[in-house]
Amino acid sequence: MSDLRLxxxxxxxxxxxxxxxxxxxxSGVTLSAALERPGAPVLGEDAGLLAGVGALGxxxxxDVDAAFAGADGVLDFTVPKATVAFAQAAARAGITHxxxxxxxxxxxxxxxxxAARQTVIVRSGNMSLGVNLLAALVRRAASTLxxxxxxxxxxxxxxxxxxxxxxxxxxxxxxxAAGRGIYLKDHAQKVRDGHTGPRRAGDIGFATLRGGSxxxxxxxxxxxxxERIELSHKAEDRGIFARGAVRAALWGRGRAPGLYSxxxxxxxxxx
Ligand SMILES: NC(=O)C1=CN([C@@H]2O[C@H](COP(=O)(O)OP(=O)(O)OC[C@H]3O[C@@H](n4cnc5c(N)ncnc54)[C@H](OP(=O)(O)O)[C@@H]3O)[C@@H](O)[C@H]2O)C=CC1
Ligand SMILES: O=C(O)C1=N[C@H](C(=O)O)C[C@H](O)C1
Numbered sequence: 670m671s672d673l674r675l676x677x678x679x680x681x682x683x684x685x686x687x688x689x690x691x692x693x694x695x696s697g698v699t700l701s702a703a704l705e706r707p708g709a710p711v712l713g714e715d716a717g718l719l720a721g722v723g724a725l726g727x728x729x730x731x732d733v734d735a736a737f738a739g740a741d742g743v744l745d746f747t748v749p750k751a752t753v754a755f756a757q758a759a760a761r762a763g764i765t766h767x768x769x770x771x772x773x774x775x776x777x778x779x780x781x782x783x784a785a786r787q788t789v790i791v792r793s794g795n796m797s798l799g800v801n802l803l804a805a806l807v808r809r810a811a812s813t814l815x816x817x818x819x820x821x822x823x824x825x826x827x828x829x830x831x832x833x834x835x836x837x838x839x840x841x842x843x844x845x846a847a848g849r850g851i852y853l854k855d856h857a858q859k860v861r862d863g864h865t866g867p868r869r870a871g872d873i874g875f876a877t878l879r880g881g882s883x884x885x886x887x888x889x890x891x892x893x894x895x896e897r898i899e900l901s902h903k904a905e906d907r908g909i910f911a912r913g914a915v916r917a918a919l920w921g922r923g924r925a926p927g928l929y930s931x932x933x934x935x936x937x938x939x940x
Contacts, residue, residue, distance in 0.1 A: 674701035675918055676736045676743045678755055680719065680729050681711040683829075684746035684769065684907060689720035691911035692744070698915055702736035703729045706751065737762040742918040746770055746910075749777045756784035765921035767914045768792040771836030785928035789921040793931040794836025796913030800887065801931045803902045804844040807889050810898065811848025816871060818891040818898075820845050825878035825886045833877040834859060837887050837902075842873050845889065 675692050679685040680703035692700045703716035709731070717725030730736060737743065737758055742765035745755050752770040757780070759766035768781065771794050781790060795801065811820065822845075824838040834842075839853070846853040851871070858872040868874070885904035890897060904910070913931060920934045932938040 670697075672697055672699040673742060673919060673922060674699055674740045675915070676700075676702040676704060676740045677716070678704040678743060678745045678751070679747035680716060681705050681709055682746065684910065686720045687907045687911040688744045688746065688914060689716050690722050691908060691915050693717065693720070693722045693725065695912070695915045697919060700725060700727055701740045703727055704733060704736050705729050705731060707731045733758050734762075737764055740764050742767065742921060744769075744911075744914045744918060746914070749773045753777050753780045756781045756790060759790070760784040760787035763788055765789040765791070765918055765924075767796075767917045767921070769794075769796055769910060769914055771839075772832030782928060786926060788926050789924045789929065790927070791917040791921055791929045791931065791934060793913075793917075794840040795885075795910070796917065796931055797902075797904060797909040798913065798935060799902050799904075799909070800837055800840070801935055801937060803887070803889075803900060804841055804932070805937050806900055807841055808844040808848040810889075810891060810900065811845040812850075813848075814891055814893070814898075816849075818893040819868060819872075819874070821874040821876065821890045821892060823876045823878070823888045823890065825880070825883050827883050828880050830879060833879075834875040835877070835885065835887070837885060838875055838877075841887060841889050842875065845873055 675698050677688045692698050705711055711729050714729050715724045716727040717723050743759055744767050746769035822838045822841055824835045842853045856873050858874045888899050888901040890899050917934045
């Protein structure tokens with residue numbers, strides 16, 4: 670079988686560079702194009718030199734249609750507005766779209782859902798094996814423990830991160846809510862400030878820390894009367910997300926159009 674031809678968008682970003690490295694290191698895939706936004710300072714640079722893997726002869730471009738026309742899939746860790754446009758372009762081109770971008774609004778997600786009627790889209794707030802396994806464990810814990818256990822989710826990321834709570838924290842919140850048989854949107858407590866009054870029974874709370882170079886730490890706390898259970902994941906290297914994205918693109922090959930998650934890719938939806 671021929672190599673899967675992948676485009677990395679947001680090529681100049683922290684994840685973009687890591688994705689280009691992961692594509693060159695994985696077997697069965699090849700980097701067919703690397704995209705940045707019009708006017709980005711890295712346009713015209715060699716993608717491999719930018720990623721620190723040696724020259725690849727692939728120049729960073731802003732020509733979306735040309736890049737997608739010569740590809741089988743796109744790896745996208747950028748910003749919400751760009752991701753929605755890439756989903757629509759990927760649908761037109763009929764190529765797999767792997768979305769790692771977080772901070773997507775309900776409106777953004779609805780447009781992505783539309784695009785997924787025409788092509789394969791894998792979307793996840795976290796592409797690592799560890800976090801997706803953690804989510805399955807959180808769902809199981811939440812379904813086992815009664816409502817006396819208060820659920821709080823604490824996350825810490827590097828100081829450049831622009832969205833909160835993190836996509837992973839929300840993914841873990843969704844897992845906890847699913848375990849309890851409730852909707853996260855009805856029970857999420859994302860901000861506390863001032864005289865808040867006592868904790869509302871059944872809420873799922875979020876706390877956000879930002880600083881330094883932290884790649885991504887998440888802990889889900891089940892706080893009961895007289896005991897506390899904590900389930901944690903600590904990311905030490907962005908390579909775990911990039912390798913997960915490549916795996917998702919390979920998994921998407923030949924699938925029916927639709928919206929999929931990393932739990933589908935990893936085969937852990939039902940554990
Ligand atoms: N799901 C997961 O496993 C993970 C998700 N993420 C998420 O990925 C996203 C990116 O994170 P990170 O790499 O740290 O952020 P960066 O800001 O380093 O990278 C984003 C890149 O996207 C570029 N970009 C913006 N608009 C466009 C456009 N229209 N076309 C092409 N490129 C564009 C930016 O360019 P410029 O700066 O010039 O505007 C920048 O290079 C975030 O939402 C983050 O939360 C991160 C890690 C793991
Ligand atoms: O912005 C990041 O860096 C990360 N974003 C994702 C998130 O919002 O959860 C995944 C990971 O934690 C790193």
